[in-house]
Amino acid sequence: MKAIIISIGDELLKGHRVNTNAPFIACELGNIGIAVTRIVACSDDPQAIRDTVVSALSDAEAVLVTGGLGPTNDDRTRDAVRELLKRGLVIDEPSFERLADYFRRRNRQMPDSMNDQAMVIEGSVAIPNTKGTAPGMIIECAPQFAGRHLVLMPGVPAEMEAMMRLTVIPFFAPLSGAFIRHTPVMTLGIGETLLAEMIAGIEENLPSGTTLAYLPHTTGVSLMVSTSGAQREEVDAENHRVVEAIVAKAGHFVYATSEVTLEEVVVRTLLERGLTVAVAESCTGGLVGSRLTDVAGSSGCFLEGLVTYSNQAKVRLLGVDPATIEAHGAVSEQVATEMARGCLLNSGAQIAVATTGIAGPGGGSPDKPVGTLCVGVASKSPDGSVLVEASRFTMYGDRHQNKLRFSEAALRGLLERLKEMES
Numbered sequence: 001m002k003a004i005i006i007s008i009g010d011e012l013l014k015g016h017r018v019n020t021n022a023p024f025i026a027c028e029l030g031n032i033g034i035a036v037t038r039i040v041a042c043s044d045d046p047q048a049i050r051d052t053v054v055s056a057l058s059d060a061e062a063v064l065v066t067g068g069l070g071p072t073n074d075d076r077t078r079d080a081v082r083e084l085l086k087r088g089l090v091i092d093e094p095s096f097e098r099l100a101d102y103f104r105r106r107n108r109q110m111p112d113s114m115n116d117q118a119m120v121i122e123g124s125v126a127i128p129n130t131k132g133t134a135p136g137m138i139i140e141c142a143p144q145f146a147g148r149h150l151v152l153m154p155g156v157p158a159e160m161e162a163m164m165r166l167t168v169i170p171f172f173a174p175l176s177g178a179f180i181r182h183t184p185v186m187t188l189g190i191g192e193t194l195l196a197e198m199i200a201g202i203e204e205n206l207p208s209g210t211t212l213a214y215l216p217h218t219t220g221v222s223l224m225v226s227t228s229g230a231q232r233e234e235v236d237a238e239n240h241r242v243v244e245a246i247v248a249k250a251g252h253f254v255y256a257t258s259e260v261t262l263e264e265v266v267v268r269t270l271l272e273r274g275l276t277v278a279v280a281e282s283c284t285g286g287l288v289g290s291r292l293t294d295v296a297g298s299s300g301c302f303l304e305g306l307v308t309y310s311n312q313a314k315v316r317l318l319g320v321d322p323a324t325i326e327a328h329g330a331v332s333e334q335v336a337t338e339m340a341r342g343c344l345l346n347s348g349a350q351i352a353v354a355t356t357g358i359a360g361p362g363g364g365s366p367d368k369p370v371g372t373l374c375v376g377v378a379s380k381s382p383d384g385s386v387l388v389e390a391s392r393f394t395m396y397g398d399r400h401q402n403k404l405r406f407s408e409a410a411l412r413g414l415l416e417r418l419k420e421m422e423s
Contacts, residue, residue: 001176003029004038004056008049008067008077009155012041021066021160028164033178033228034062044068049080057145062172067155069134071117077152078137082121085144089119092126095135102133127151127167132159138171179232181239184215185223185246186256188412192221195250202245207238218401219408255415262411263291269418270301270351277414278347279305280318280339282330283357283373287407303349308339318342318354331356333374333390340376341388351379351417353410359402371395373406377413379421 005025011017019041026036037060042052049068056063068077082089096118103110117133120126127136136153151168153160187195192214196203203212210227223246227239247254255265270277279289289305292298306317311330314320319342320335328334339354357373364370376390391413395405 001034001062001172001178002037002060003034003062003064004040004060005036006040006042006052006056006063006065007155008042008044008065010044010074012067013043020157021155024157024161025064025066025164028169029062029064029172030180030182030226032169032173033176033180034172035180035228044074044076046076046080046083049077050084053081053084053150057141057148057150061147062149062151064151064153064168066153066160069136069152069154071113071133078119078121081139081150081152085121085139085141087122090122091115091118092120092135093118094128095120095126098128099133121152124152125171127153127163129154129159129163130166131162132156134159136160136163136167138168178228178230179235180226180228181235183225183239183243183257184259185225185243185250185254186258186260186262187222187250187253188220188255188262188408188415190220190250190253192216195221195223195253199246199249202242202249206242209235210238210242212242218397218404252416261291261295262408262415264295266411266414266418267292267295267298267301269415271297273418273422275351275418275421276301276303276347276349278303278343278349278352279410280343280352280354281305281307281410282309282314282339282355283359284355284403284407284410285309287403288353288355288410291407291411303347306343314339314356318346329368331358331368331372331374333376333392336374336376336390337378337388338376340378340390341386344378344380344386344388351377351414351421353377353414355406355410357402357406359399359406361399369394371397371402373402373409375406375410375413377417379417 005022007019007022012019022039042048068075099114099118100110120137124137124139129135134154139150141148141150153163209229213224215222225242227235229235243257281288286307292302308314308317311325315322318339320338324334336354336356340352343354344352354376358364358370360370371394373393378388393409395402
């Protein structure tokens with residue numbers, strides 16, 4: 001079974017809203033073996049809605065539409081579809097009772113205009129709206145479009161997501177006739193071109209039913225291995241085989257084969273091993289600490305974070321030698337080393353990371369251009385000795401991109417040191 005997603009709303013075409021509904025729907029459908037072949041954004045114009053729906057029903061067995069089911073004048077999806085299918089409207093009693101109860105519990109009179117919110121297209125299966133007012137609909141589109149199903153849902157994400165999970169997915173799961181396994185391969189410290197070269201042999205010999213997608217993002221690139229087939233066990237086994245082959249080739253560039261962030265992996269590793277961490281940041285301005293503390297449970301390993309933006313702060317709070325700054329500059333491996341050491345010893349943590357760099361757009365020089373980053377990582381050995389190392393990187397982006405990439409490099413440094421400490 002194939003599906004097409006249609007998102008209704010002028011605000012999507014004008015750029016006033018980001019379409020977050022379509023990725024959610026596509027992911028949920030993929031989990032039950034239904035492949036999405038097209039995602040379309042459509043205006044609120046009734047004729048445009050009808051034309052778009054007709055085109056989609058001609059190409060896919062399932063067409064899922066979001067938006068245009070509310071009570072305002074620009075909500076035209078239901079009537080446009082009703083006219084297309086030449087059907088009337090009927091009241092859905094459960095939806096009407098939910099609306100009436102909503103107003104009763106608030107001691108308010110339900111406006112007559114709200115009655116329309118409980119109306120559904122004749123012959124449809126009403127989808128209860130547990131988060132709002134307007135019900136959704138699953139419509140079998142025969143005789144005009146035999147073997148096709150049309151799903152209408154509100155555009156409000158919370159309402160749509162509840163409908164998908166509670167009604168739409170259970171309805172379509174028995175009809176899909178296939179299984180799809182998606183496995184992400186999360187990488188760090190490697191670009192798309194080099195990664196593609198590294199796994200070229202695997203990609204050229206993918207088994208039938210398996211695809212490989214590259215997913216570049218601000219801090220790097222990840223992969224998605226997707227396998228489809230009629231037998232769940234075979235699909236899982238084939239998908240696992242390809243993923244394992246990629247991991248074997250890409251080696252230490254792979255940090256996870258699930259949808260987790262780098263900071264989640266770092267925090268999980270710290271917690272599992274009973275270690276604590278502290279951070280000292282200059283160019284990242286607290287972003288490393290923020291990302292670590294975004295992870296639930298990080299209070300069990302994160303001790304403290306210092307933003308030592310000025311040279312004076314580096315000297316006063318971390319014990320960096322002014323002579324080191326004078327000789328090598330604040331953005332240097334020598335300063336990053338002293339920052340990490342001072343952070344480790346002052347905090348009492350078992351591992352610490354420090355960042356100093358030039359995020360831009362100004363401040364660069366020929367030997368230290370914009371995008372230069374120095375990361376220091378310090379850790380304590382069981383015998384009490386301290387190991388401190390620093391690395392220098394060059395990033396290419398605007399200020400926001402560089403700060404995010406700087407923080408990624410710092411987290412990568414933490415993870416690499418944690419692996420070394422384990423061995």
